[in-house]
Amino acid sequence: MAPVKTEPRKRPKQSRSRVLYDALIEATGRLLASEGVAAVTTARVAELAGVSIGSLYQYFPSREALIAAVIDAKLERDMQELVPILDGLRLVALDQAVRGLVEVAVRYYRDETPLYREMVAALAAVDREAHVRRLLEGFDKVIVVVLEPHRAALHDGFERSAWIMREMLISCVRAAAREHPETLADGYLAARLEAMCRGLLGLDAA
Amino acid sequence: MAPVKTEPRKRPKQSRSRVLYDALIEATGRLLASEGVAAVTTARVAELAGVSIGSLYQYFPSREALIAAVIDAKLERDMQELVPILDGLRLVALDQAVRGLVEVAVRYYRDETPLYREMVAALAAVDREAHVRRLLEGFDKVIVVVLEPHRAALHDGFERSAWIMREMLISCVRAAAREHPETLADGYLAARLEAMCRGLLGLDAA
Amino acid sequence: MAPVKTEPRKRPKQSRSRVLYDALIEATGRLLASEGVAAVTTARVAELAGVSIGSLYQYFPSREALIAAVIDAKLERDMQELVPILDGLRLVALDQAVRGLVEVAVRYYRDETPLYREMVAALAAVDREAHVRRLLEGFDKVIVVVLEPHRAALHDGFERSAWIMREMLISCVRAAAREHPETLADGYLAARLEAMCRGLLGLDAA
Amino acid sequence: MAPVKTEPRKRPKQSRSRVLYDALIEATGRLLASEGVAAVTTARVAELAGVSIGSLYQYFPSREALIAAVIDAKLERDMQELVPILDGLRLVALDQAVRGLVEVAVRYYRDETPLYREMVAALAAVDREAHVRRLLEGFDKVIVVVLEPHRAALHDGFERSAWIMREMLISCVRAAAREHPETLADGYLAARLEAMCRGLLGLDAA
DNA sequence: CATGAATGAGCTTTCATTCAT
DNA sequence: TATGAATGAAAGCTCATTCAT
Numbered sequence: 001m002a003p004v005k006t007e008p009r010k011r012p013k014q015s016r017s018r019v020l021y022d023a024l025i026e027a028t029g030r031l032l033a034s035e036g037v038a039a040v041t042t043a044r045v046a047e048l049a050g051v052s053i054g055s056l057y058q059y060f061p062s063r064e065a066l067i068a069a070v071i072d073a074k075l076e077r078d079m080q081e082l083v084p085i086l087d088g089l090r091l092v093a094l095d096q097a098v099r100g101l102v103e104v105a106v107r108y109y110r111d112e113t114p115l116y117r118e119m120v121a122a123l124a125a126v127d128r129e130a131h132v133r134r135l136l137e138g139f140d141k142v143i144v145v146v147l148e149p150h151r152a153a154l155h156d157g158f159e160r161s162a163w164i165m166r167e168m169l170i171s172c173v174r175a176a177a178r179e180h181p182e183t184l185a186d187g188y189l190a191a192r193l194e195a196m197c198r199g200l201l202g203l204d205a206a
Numbered sequence: 207m208a209p210v211k212t213e214p215r216k217r218p219k220q221s222r223s224r225v226l227y228d229a230l231i232e233a234t235g236r237l238l239a240s241e242g243v244a245a246v247t248t249a250r251v252a253e254l255a256g257v258s259i260g261s262l263y264q265y266f267p268s269r270e271a272l273i274a275a276v277i278d279a280k281l282e283r284d285m286q287e288l289v290p291i292l293d294g295l296r297l298v299a300l301d302q303a304v305r306g307l308v309e310v311a312v313r314y315y316r317d318e319t320p321l322y323r324e325m326v327a328a329l330a331a332v333d334r335e336a337h338v339r340r341l342l343e344g345f346d347k348v349i350v351v352v353l354e355p356h357r358a359a360l361h362d363g364f365e366r367s368a369w370i371m372r373e374m375l376i377s378c379v380r381a382a383a384r385e386h387p388e389t390l391a392d393g394y395l396a397a398r399l400e401a402m403c404r405g406l407l408g409l410d411a412a
Numbered sequence: 413m414a415p416v417k418t419e420p421r422k423r424p425k426q427s428r429s430r431v432l433y434d435a436l437i438e439a440t441g442r443l444l445a446s447e448g449v450a451a452v453t454t455a456r457v458a459e460l461a462g463v464s465i466g467s468l469y470q471y472f473p474s475r476e477a478l479i480a481a482v483i484d485a486k487l488e489r490d491m492q493e494l495v496p497i498l499d500g501l502r503l504v505a506l507d508q509a510v511r512g513l514v515e516v517a518v519r520y521y522r523d524e525t526p527l528y529r530e531m532v533a534a535l536a537a538v539d540r541e542a543h544v545r546r547l548l549e550g551f552d553k554v555i556v557v558v559l560e561p562h563r564a565a566l567h568d569g570f571e572r573s574a575w576i577m578r579e580m581l582i583s584c585v586r587a588a589a590r591e592h593p594e595t596l597a598d599g600y601l602a603a604r605l606e607a608m609c610r611g612l613l614g615l616d617a618a
Numbered sequence: 619m620a621p622v623k624t625e626p627r628k629r630p631k632q633s634r635s636r637v638l639y640d641a642l643i644e645a646t647g648r649l650l651a652s653e654g655v656a657a658v659t660t661a662r663v664a665e666l667a668g669v670s671i672g673s674l675y676q677y678f679p680s681r682e683a684l685i686a687a688v689i690d691a692k693l694e695r696d697m698q699e700l701v702p703i704l705d706g707l708r709l710v711a712l713d714q715a716v717r718g719l720v721e722v723a724v725r726y727y728r729d730e731t732p733l734y735r736e737m738v739a740a741l742a743a744v745d746r747e748a749h750v751r752r753l754l755e756g757f758d759k760v761i762v763v764v765l766e767p768h769r770a771a772l773h774d775g776f777e778r779s780a781w782i783m784r785e786m787l788i789s790c791v792r793a794a795a796r797e798h799p800e801t802l803a804d805g806y807l808a809a810r811l812e813a814m815c816r817g818l819l820g821l822d823a824a
Numbered sequence: 825c826a827t828g829a830a831t832g833a834g835c836t837t838t839c840a841t842t843c844a845t
Numbered sequence: 846t847a848t849g850a851a852t853g854a855a856a857g858c859t860c861a862t863t864c865a866t
Contacts (some may be wrong), residue, residue, distance in 0.1 A: 002275070003299055017829075020829085024326065028836095033355070034843060041855085041856065041857080042856075042857060042858075043855085043856075043857085051830085051831095052831045052832060053831085053832070053857090053858080054829095054830065054831050054832060054859085055829075055830050055831070056859085057858065057859075058829070058858090061858095061860085062857080063856090063857065064319070065859090084230065105289070119325050121326075123365065128828090131266045133385070136385075137401050145403055160389075160394070161398055163381065163385060163386060164378055164381075164382075164398050164399075164402075164866095167378050167381040168376055170401065171373055171377035171378075171381075172370055172373050172374055172377075175370075175373040175377075177368075179342075179369060180369060183366075185320050189370070192370050192406055192829075193370075194401075195405040195408065196370075196374065196402040196404055196405045197402075197404070197405070198405050199401040199402045199405020199406065199411070200398055200401055200402045200405065202401065202411060204410075204411070205405070205408060213851060223827060247838085248839075248840060248841080249839070249840090252849095256847045257847095258847060258849060259840090259848080259849065260839085260842090260843090260846090260848050260849065261846085261847060261848075263840095263841070263842085264847080266846080267842085268840080269839090269840060269841090308829080424740040440844045446774070451774065453859085453860060453861080454860075454862080455808075455859095455860070455861090459827095461806055463826090464826060464828060465827080465828065465861090465862085466825090466826060466828065466864085467825085467826060469825075469861095469862070469863080470825075470826080471848060474645070474861080475860090475861060475862090476745075485804060494853090543650060547795065548797075565827050573810055575793065575797060575798060576753075576794075576811075576814075577765070577808050578792075579789055579790050579793040580786050580789070580790055580814065582789075582800055583784050583785055583788075583789030583790075584782055584786055584789075585779065587785040587789075588782075592750070592781060595778075600778070601782070604779055604782050604818055605782075607817040607818055607820065608779075608782075608786065608815075608817045608818045609814075609817070610817050611813040611814045611816050611817020611818065611823070612810055612814045612817065612866085613694075614813065614823060616823070617817070617822070635850075638850085638851090659834085659835065660835075660836060660837080661834085661835075669851085669852095670852045670853060671836090671837085671852085671853070672837095672838085672839085672850095672851060672852050672853060673850075673851050673852070675836090675837065675838075676849095676850070676851075679837095680837085681835090681836065681837095714836085727830085786828080820848060
């Protein structure tokens with residue numbers, strides 16, 4: 001993987017520029033979600049954003065930077081939304097905490113599947129794997145923090161299972177959105193995920 | 207994504223043709239696994255296979271068809287390997303059956319990660335989603351078949367959970383290979399996966 | 413080569429404008445000498461000069477005009493330096509006059525090679541050949557003027573040889589700077605050039 | 619100057635390919651001579667050669683390689699023509715040898731000026747300086763070889779002057795072609811060049 | 825006047841695909 | 846049938862130039 005410049009050229013804070021910048025990110029995200037990484041060409045992005053290619057390159061030094069920016073923006077926004085919700089779960093009982101984690105996963109990933117899938121696909125083309133890994137580990141830490149208060153009730157070293165829980169939740173919700181969307185709405189998926197979490201953590205069936 | 211012909215032109219069963227055909231598929235697979243979808247150019251495939259581009263196009267109507275064929279071949283081979291193993295699990299006790307399913311997943315996906323990842327990335331470019339879905343449903347059916355004999359011990363409609371189990375197993379093993387490879391070897395992952403399966407199926411902790 | 417406007421928009425003689433104008437010319441010259449014609453982009457020139465592109469275009473109607481102005485400025489400055497020196501040579505003996513011309517050439521072109529080379533390269537892109545020709549003819553005239561007092565000792569029509577002398581001196585000094593720089597310092601080149609001049613003028617070996 | 623691939627991709631020895639290859643080189647040379655380095659764009663070269671860009675890149679890995687190939691081809695051809703002529707000069711008297719060198723220079727460079735000028739300009743863009751330097755040193759050696767038989771009549775270390783002679787001859791003939799073409803035909807230039815050579819070598823006026 | 829964001833023509837290069845040999 | 850030379854659409858990116866602020 002050749003080293004490609006992925007740092008945005010400027011972080012415009014003012015009016016008109018900001019609009020342009022956002023339009024480019026949004027256009028890229030739209031293309032990414034609807035037609036996949038391959039469809040993200042500089043020309044199409046610029047066109048969809050109603051911007052000239054020249055302007056695109058004023059803000060992003062490369063196609064890769066554009067994609068990277070979309071991913072970063074998305075993940076940042078996600079974290080901002082998720083963190084407070086997850087923080088709230090630290091105060092509740094264990095059963096509720098587990099159910100809460102499952103619910104967040106279901107509610108949250110339900111609609112974002114296409115963009116997320118393409119983002120993951122894009123990660124190979126962009127040099128963002130490390131970055132995303134760090135973010136996933138962020139999720140893991142959140143899980144640990146939520147379960148921490150109940151350490152006594154959990155098997156030793158339950159922290160080692162956090163990544164499994166994260167991966168299981170995310171991938172199952174994605175698969176559900178793809179293959180069995182009805183289970184997202186009717187509670188079936190949530191119930192099964194909860195049961196799996198309990199199993200993972202060594203808790204009795206609810 | 208424009209509709210692209212993905213059907214091989216011929217399925218040569220004989221002699222020299224068959225050798226060429228196989229060489230092309232193998233070359234494509236190698237490139238896919240080692241350098242990613244983008245590296246799969248018709249020229250490189252042909253060269254690596256020791257075949258002229260002209261000949262390549264005699265067997266595959268497009269680059270897409272080539273990739274599709276690799277995926278198909280891989281999945282077909284997988285099924286041929288897996289089916290007998292899974293069939294054997296129909297004869298054992300429930301606990302053993304669950305453990306067996308987990309072990310198969312761990313053992314099987316452990317080493318295939320790079321090719322699988324690229325195959326998934328390639329799916330976007332190729333119109334193979336439906337096809338793959340069918341194959342995944344094949345996995346699901348196998349799971350059902352393995353658990354069928356123990357229907358009495360399982361909750362009603364346990365069949366509805368098969369896809370969850372399949373998705374969980376595959377994605378967690380992949381994630382392990384990527385992020386925590388040591389857990390593949392030391393049995394930790396297998397133990398946790400088994401616990402999750404039991405949770406999913408509503409069984410007591412082992 | 414399309415006809416490009418190369419005339420500066422204004423020749424500001426006053427205050428702040430003059431500073432900007434000069435800064436632009438100097439920046440261009442620096443880039444030209446250090447990184448070659450291709451590196452002379454309007455953006456880099458403006459940046460190096462600490463001026464906005466907009467302002468650059470206030471003074472120069474095109475990139476070409478900028479380069480042309482550098483060449484003109486350089487040649488003009490050269491002439492201003494050289495003329496008095498050469499004028500002084502009118503008063504000395506023939507042998508000394510010839511040696512003086514050689515010394516001027518050696519001393520003068522020794523250090524300017526990179527800028528000169530790039531200027532020559534730039535001439536193709538700019539429509540300055542005629543202009544430069546006029547300047548070279550200026551050199552020729554100076555040579556004639558220096559030798560004039562010794563007309564009696566020189567062959568008839570020695571004026572016809574002036575351009576040859578100028579060309580020989582300049583190109584040999586340039587080549588020396590490029591290929592054999594040590595001969596510039598140790599006097600070897602000067603001695604040989606002098607001998608060639610004497611040969612050219614029909615004088616005996618010194 | 620970034621390192622650019624300049625090696626031709628294939629050296630086609632057969633019929634059709636060879637035609638293409640030559641057409642590309644010739645087209646490049648034409649553009650180089652008539653409109654300068656900047657005019658040598660892959661698109662124009664391909665068009666002028668009546669070839670698709672794709673084919674161009676089948677033979678040359680980059681624009682630079684194309685230019686490099688032109689330079690190499692030109693110089694190679696020159697050497698093939700010149701070497702036998704210069705070799706013949708080894709057998710004649712000193713006076714004749716000097717005159718012969720001058721005549722070769724005059725005759726030879728008379729018509730090639732535009733291409734040569736652009737080639738020199740192109741050298742900056744292509745990483746061929748070293749290569750050309752070697753060729754120029756080839757000229758120098760030829761001069762030494764021609765004068766060698768008369769070593770007794772020449773000042774010690776006349777070899778050190780070879781590059782001066784070469785540079786002087788080439789540049790003066792070029793300047794003549796540019797500025798005073800009539801002197802190429804009427805013998806005036808040749809006479810002056812000969813006188814300069816004699817001066818350089820420390821010989822009496824002829 | 826000064827600024828620099830915006831423009832878009834145009835450049836180099838790649839690669840899937842065709843088709844004459 | 847097999848070959849691989851030839852094709853050209855399309856991609857990423859630069860940079861001279863304009864013009865609203």
